[in-house]
Amino acid sequence: MTPIIFGLLVEAALHTVVISGVSIVIGFLIGMCVSAARLSSNRAFAIPARVFVSFFRGVPLLVQLLLIYNLLPVIGINVPSVVAAVVGLSLCTAAYQAENLRGGFASVPRGLLEAADMAGLTHFQQLVRIRVPIAFRLTLPSLVNEAILILKASSLVSVVGVIELTRMAQNLDTSLYEPLQLYSAAGLLYFIINRALALAGTAAERRWNWGRA
Amino acid sequence: MELGARVRFDYALVASKLPEIFQALGITLYTWILGLAGACALGFLVAVARRYGPRPLDLALGAYVELFRGTPFLIQLFLLYFGGPYAGLSLDAIPAGLLGLSVYGAAYFSEIFRGGFEAVPRGHVEAGECVGLSRAQIIGRILLPEMTMLVLPASVNMAIILMKETAVLSVVTVPELTLTISAIGTEFYAFVECLFLLALFYWGLTEICGWLGRMGEARLARFRFAAA
Numbered sequence: 001m002t003p004i005i006f007g008l009l010v011e012a013a014l015h016t017v018v019i020s021g022v023s024i025v026i027g028f029l030i031g032m033c034v035s036a037a038r039l040s041s042n043r044a045f046a047i048p049a050r051v052f053v054s055f056f057r058g059v060p061l062l063v064q065l066l067l068i069y070n071l072l073p074v075i076g077i078n079v080p081s082v083v084a085a086v087v088g089l090s091l092c093t094a095a096y097q098a099e100n101l102r103g104g105f106a107s108v109p110r111g112l113l114e115a116a117d118m119a120g121l122t123h124f125q126q127l128v129r130i131r132v133p134i135a136f137r138l139t140l141p142s143l144v145n146e147a148i149l150i151l152k153a154s155s156l157v158s159v160v161g162v163i164e165l166t167r168m169a170q171n172l173d174t175s176l177y178e179p180l181q182l183y184s185a186a187g188l189l190y191f192i193i194n195r196a197l198a199l200a201g202t203a204a205e206r207r208w209n210w211g212r213a
Numbered sequence: 214m215e216l217g218a219r220v221r222f223d224y225a226l227v228a229s230k231l232p233e234i235f236q237a238l239g240i241t242l243y244t245w246i247l248g249l250a251g252a253c254a255l256g257f258l259v260a261v262a263r264r265y266g267p268r269p270l271d272l273a274l275g276a277y278v279e280l281f282r283g284t285p286f287l288i289q290l291f292l293l294y295f296g297g298p299y300a301g302l303s304l305d306a307i308p309a310g311l312l313g314l315s316v317y318g319a320a321y322f323s324e325i326f327r328g329g330f331e332a333v334p335r336g337h338v339e340a341g342e343c344v345g346l347s348r349a350q351i352i353g354r355i356l357l358p359e360m361t362m363l364v365l366p367a368s369v370n371m372a373i374i375l376m377k378e379t380a381v382l383s384v385v386t387v388p389e390l391t392l393t394i395s396a397i398g399t400e401f402y403a404f405v406e407c408l409f410l411l412a413l414f415y416w417g418l419t420e421i422c423g424w425l426g427r428m429g430e431a432r433l434a435r436f437r438f439a440a441a
Contacts, residue, residue, distance in 0.1 A: 058419035060380035155285035
């Protein structure tokens with residue numbers, strides 16, 4: 001494999017990182033809303049949130065991606081395949097992150113909220129300054145885990161034609177006939193990114209070692 | 214185009230595809246159950262080898278576990294199916310899928326079992342050693358029964374993950390449900406409807422699996438030892 005070919009793979013790996021990163025962030029925001037709905041005592045919110053989580057965790061991501069990719073044009077939304085891919089990945093990770101966050105919100109120590117009540121913080125202030133930061137800190141390990149899962153799962157968006165690491169390796173293979181080298185190199189790149197993510201995760205956990213119950 | 218105009222399921226045509234669909238369902242279940250069994254067995258062997266084998270073997274297997282858990286299943290599958298023939302390993306789609314699922318799942322299962330082994334109180338193993346049980350007896354009579362309860366939730370979870378991964382096998386042309394249903398959807402120009410039904414099917418299957426897992430846990434709960 002020439003350096004130029006490897007360079008192409010590295011460039012495609014950047015696309016993979018961007019696609020996964022955007023999906024993780026959007027998924028986190030959606031997951032936040034879903035977990036709030038899931039914890040709501042109003043069943044009109046709680047039940048749809050449960051169905052959402054159950055559906056997106058119960059259906060293979062590949063099927064979700066194919067469904068969204070084909071559904072969007074039918075309902076009149078014509079977007080590039082990369083957008084459909086990000087929508088699919090975001091919805092899927094949102095379901096998993098909602099479950100993690102639910103656990104995080106449930107483990108915010110009651111004493112802190114009582115103290116906040118005493119200090120006269122409004123409900124909104126409590127949410128923004130206490131609940132969200134602590135739930136975020138508590139679920140940081142599972143968030144890193146989820147990021148690694150999504151990075152690996154993002155290889156599936158190659159199936160709907162998005163050019164990222166897996167698709168690039170496939171495309172190069174059709175002209176070079178070097179599947180062993182190309183897919184090994186692609187696998188190695190995924191592995192390196194995952195390791196880096198895991199290391200960043202442990203570093204972040206050590207740096208923000210507050211908020212533990 | 215109006216949605217209603219597009220949704221025109223011709224049930225006679227769909228019925229003509231039923232044998233194909235049932236065959237694909239069979240292949241999905243077959244690859245899942247066999248892949249799961251392979252992953253479980255291989256993962257157990259890896260866990261035992263890492264616990265009792267020599268250190269170099271432990272390191273090598275550790276590298277295998279890390280590599281297979283750190284790379285996408287799709288890449289592993291491509292490497293096996295498209296790269297395999299270049300390394301002298303030519304497999305048809307279904308055997309390649311089965312092997313891929315087993316090797317991929319085994320990396321996760323070995324970690325589940327390793328955790329299970331470690332969670333069994335040391336005293337129980339030492340007691341077994343004291344009364345003169347062989348290593349195989351300690352594994353078979355103490356570690357395995359005691360950890361079954363502990364590893365059940367994670368194993369059920371992994372079984373569900375593997376079931377969802379069988380959909381990925383469609384990419385390397387294993388004629389399982391996702392591939393078959395997609396082809397039928399293309400043929401009838403009813404892709405969304407077909408995929409939606411497919412999603413419902415997988416959803417139902419994962420829900421049933423999760424439910425069975427919880428039933429199993431409840432039944433096995435009486436075997437939970439006090440130290441857990």
